[in-house]
Amino acid sequence: MNTGRIVRLAERDRVEVQFFLDGEMRYALAGDTVLTAMLAPGHALRKSEFGPEPRAGFCLMGACQDCWVWQEAGPRLRACSTPVTGGMRLRTTAPESWP
Template sequence: MNTGRIVRLAERDRAEVHFLLDGERRSALADDTVLTAVLASGHALRSSEFGPEPRAGFCLMGACQDCWVWQEEG
């Protein structure tokens, strides 16, 4: 598992929710974006095309292709 790219400093009053990421159960908080949930759970989004370094996304708002997610249903 890669090191998480987002660290939560203080969270209150949001329920914990669970999701599967590459077959592993992960935790997030209710109303997290998919990107926040993935990065806070300890995953990098992908490896750099220029080397083995993990990537955490480029724009972090869904405008580029760095954080596209494929759903199981397609």
Template sequence: MITAGRIVRLAEFDRAEVHFYVDGHRCSALAGDTVLTAMLASGHVLRKSEFGAEPRAGFCLMGACQDCWVWQDEGPRLRACSTLLGEGMRLRTMPSESWL
């Protein structure tokens, strides 16, 4: 289990806890976090580059560069930096093979 995140929360601990899944692993974050914040604070990368095996963690953090795409278990992808995390979200760092 990954416990150290790529980003660390320094303040604002009084929000409700929200649970979500990344590649089948249960994680938690705080209500109001974006998907990007939640995934990186949980120790996950957002995805691997489509041009190599390098992990991606977002770039512009405002929805312009498209470096933060992640996939939902249901199939559609979303921009992690501009999507609020929802209770029970099931996210993937790679698209399902059935979508390729």
């Protein structure tokens, strides 16, 4: 049973790609957005900057700026409108909080 926040109903036969999230290898399907890749297996997108609550994005269409995640190289990106690519290295926290 899928416990994810996003449930895949169709197009399950696309090529699988791997990416890294907070140093852990994850899998997605080619063409997924970063948001879909993060939420389909049941994970929250990130923690709220205002408290301990998990966040899952708000508008899901690039308008609200609630889905920012960071590339390990530093720049942030919108998870809801950025396609996941193989080998992507993403972080759920801002660079200043990295070890």
